[in-house]
Amino acid sequence: MRRLLSALLLAAAALVALPPGTASAGTVADYPEFPYPATAYDEPYRGQFHFSPRAGWMNDPNGMVYYRGTYHLFFQHNPHGLAWDTMHWGHATSTDMVHWTQRPIALEPGVHPGDLWSGNGVVDTANVTGLKSGDDDPILVFSGTNGVTVHYSTDGARTFQTFDRGRKVAVPSGTSRDPHVFWHAASNRWVMVVWNDGGGNGATFYTSPNLLDWTYASRFAAGWFFECPDMFPLAVDGTGTVKWVLADASGEYVIGAFDGTTFRPDWSAPQRMDLGTNTADGTFYAGQTFTGVPDGRVVQMSWQPGNHGSTWTGDQTFPAELALKTFPEGVRLTRTPIREISTLRSGGQAYSNRSVSPGGPLAVATADTYEVTAEFDVAGATASSFGLRLHTRADGTYDRAVGYDRAAATLYGRPLAPVNGRVRMRVLVDRGQLEVFGNDGRLSVSDNVNFNSAGTSQGIQAYAEGGAVNLVSLQFYRLGRAWGTGESTLDGNLAGPWSAVGGAWTDTAGGKQATATGDAFYLSNTTAGDFTYEGDVKVVSGTAAALTFRASADGTQHYTANVDTGGVVKLWRPGKEIAVAATPIVAGRYYHLKVVAAGSRIRVYLDHGANPVIDATDTAYTSGRLGLNVFHGTAILANPTLNGTGLRTNLAGPWHPAGGSWTVPGAGLRGNSGTDAFALSATTAADLTYEGDVRVVNGVAAALTFRASADGTQHYTANVDTGGLVKLWRPGQDIAVFATPILEGRTYHLKVVARGPGIAVYLNGTKVIDASDGTYASGYLGVNAFNGTATFQNLNLSP
Ligand code: FRU
DSSP: OHHHHHHHHHHHHTTSOOOTTOOOOOOGGGOTTOSOBOOOSOSTTOOSSSOOOSSEEEEEEEEEEEETTEEEEEEEEETTOSSSOSOEEEEEEESSSSSOEEEEEEEOTTTSOSOOOOOOEEEOTTOTTSOOOSSSOOEEEEEOBSSBEEEEESSTTSSOEEGGGGOOSBOOSSSEEEEEEEEETTTTEEEEEEEEOTTSSEEEEEEESSSSSOEEEEEEEOTTOOSOOEEEEEEBTTTSOEEEEEEOTTSEEEEEEEOSSOEEESOSSOEESOOSOOSTTSSSEEEEEOBOOTTOOOEEEEEEEEEEOSSEEEEEOOOEEEEEEEETTEEEEEEEEOGGGGGGEEEEEEEEEEEEBTTBOEEEEEOSSEEEEEEEESTTOOOSEEEEEEEEOTTSOEEEEEEEETTTTEETTEEOOOBTTEEEEEEEEOSSEEEEEETTTTEEEEEEOOOOOSGGGOEEEEEEESSOEEEEEEEEEEEOOOOOSOOSSOOSSOOSOOEEESSEEEEETTEEEEEEEEEEEEEEEEEESSEEEEEEEEEEEEEEEEEEEEEOTTSSSOEEEEEETTTEEEEEETTEEEEEEEOOOOTTSEEEEEEEEETTEEEEEETTOSSOSEEEEOOSOSOEEEEEEEEEEEEEEEEEEESOOOOOBSSOSOOEEESSEEEOOTTSEEEEEEEEEEEEEEEEESSEEEEEEEEEEEEEEEEEEEEEOTTSSSOEEEEEETTTEEEEEETTEEEEEEEOOOOTTOEEEEEEEEETTEEEEEETTEEEEEEEOOSOOOEEEEEEEEEEEEEEEEEEEEO
């Protein structure tokens, strides 16, 4: 019956007219490659402070934007294999450009039309696109081949829609790709530069007032210029004349003038900003810079194709600040690791004025991943070459030398003239990556090296050959790992890094999933003694799913409160069943567990009951980590919340129920009902904008209700329905439906805008229903749950 109903509703959905230009963002269910296998980012050659995808193939960095405290890195991504294929846009976020957390896929073939190839992104803070639909500024990203397509987000880059069903907004001649958009303040316009080969290699420029309508401006033809343009202004020597830099995928660049329409280069031949191997199978390719870095820095990341391991291919260079500086040979672009590298440093060690010779090398330190900056006196040296040996072993062998050849005047084989008789070399050494900088960024060489990271292979040595050299100064720092400050699909408020003890853990749409033969734990970095801790747990198959608390990092000490399909809720610790409460527990549905721990008293609540099902005393552990547990089978754990703050709303109380059972637990308002049930606030409104976060914990629907009568017999209700739709209805009438996957355990943001008979419904910032119904003019605001359990949070009315 339900299937039939769903089929009818889905058929009806096809008839709902959508405003032009609106397309479904797709939801997690449309993204079959997520989950990836779990990774601790500890495989051989896995960069510890270089970004790589959890699994699959990565190439160019894309859409790098800063938005309200978060840096977004998108990237060319094949999640299905280790080679280039079927491009998606992967996504990762960071608050400092150093520590990255991978997010679900941003652009997905089949959901987002067009070839999802490289391009950049901008934030539309002035809403010139008119695409803004909530609090968030639109974020636009540009992609497509042989014509530019626009995708945009109205929820802070959580989900993306495609503009005008993928209509190409600019079509350069010949083969073309890799649009790059930037703001040109002097002409007060947006500019797009695209690589194309109509008439030979070159860049075609377009301008736009609104990021959506583009007008051809000019063409810059150059045989050397191929793929992935980047373009940005820089003040020479930080204060002087501003020059525009135009670069291509191989890091070749020219500087020149740009008036908003035409680029006029100062040079006839390009320079190279990085002297690694600048090809798609090399070590430095397709670099891009962030838009909107708050302090105005120009920061670049670039694809390093050569790094790969058991489950991934490719990494990105450590972010580098770009500058233009004047040298005897002219103005050149410099690359310098961003200063946020300091967040990774520990164990500093400094040396000065050491004579280094073949018989007397300097043992600098022993380290796995690290940074060394060293200055050598070239003018006074008798050595033919000198520098740093990396990953040395007791037998004298080493993995790589970064040396300066005095006769050739080269560092690491690339030309570098001494300055005032000295050279400075700086190396960033990661497990599969080596970045070499000479004379403060004048020379940059990005390389991939498979270092042997065994403990016996971690020596660092300053050396000289054929004579002696004075090591003027040397600074060493250990660089720690940048991984593990967050989790991609585990909604909740516990801090990372998380660590797994036993079991196989993956990300699923509904939460964190584990399969274990015995006990497996997933432990957060949040430690607490007395607290309220709650979460939603579901046994998929097998025995038990649980909350763990007051745990040791290795999981050998802990309390665990579970639901067990043997028909109990159980509180236990290693070696002791503290208490059990008999209650039917079935596989396949979520239960809400809540633990209130106060000293030796531990209470466990099931499904928001007013009274604990377990009220026990135990003194074994007083504090420790919060986490999750699975025993013997497969389970999904979601929404782990410490000391939740109740319902956040600007609606007036008291609330009253109309059907069902309603509670206000830690994580918001919660309703349970076999049929339709309402909780209604004391606020009434006629015209309104009303929004909130709704979640079907298990069952069918969660909804916002408005213009309701006090007894709930008259109302409008806009819901998310796990049958796969968003629906606007009133008693006796489905007004409109929009088909889209809706998942249990997932939070959706619903917004209703009602003006007289006009009622629009937004899902995650995108308008999905635009309807007209004049039955009810005003009434109470509240929420609705249908056939199951639903939770509600952040319920807010605005005029
Ligand atoms: C550069 C590149 C781009 C293209 C993308 C496809 O590496 O060829 O020109 O957009 O990769 O993945």
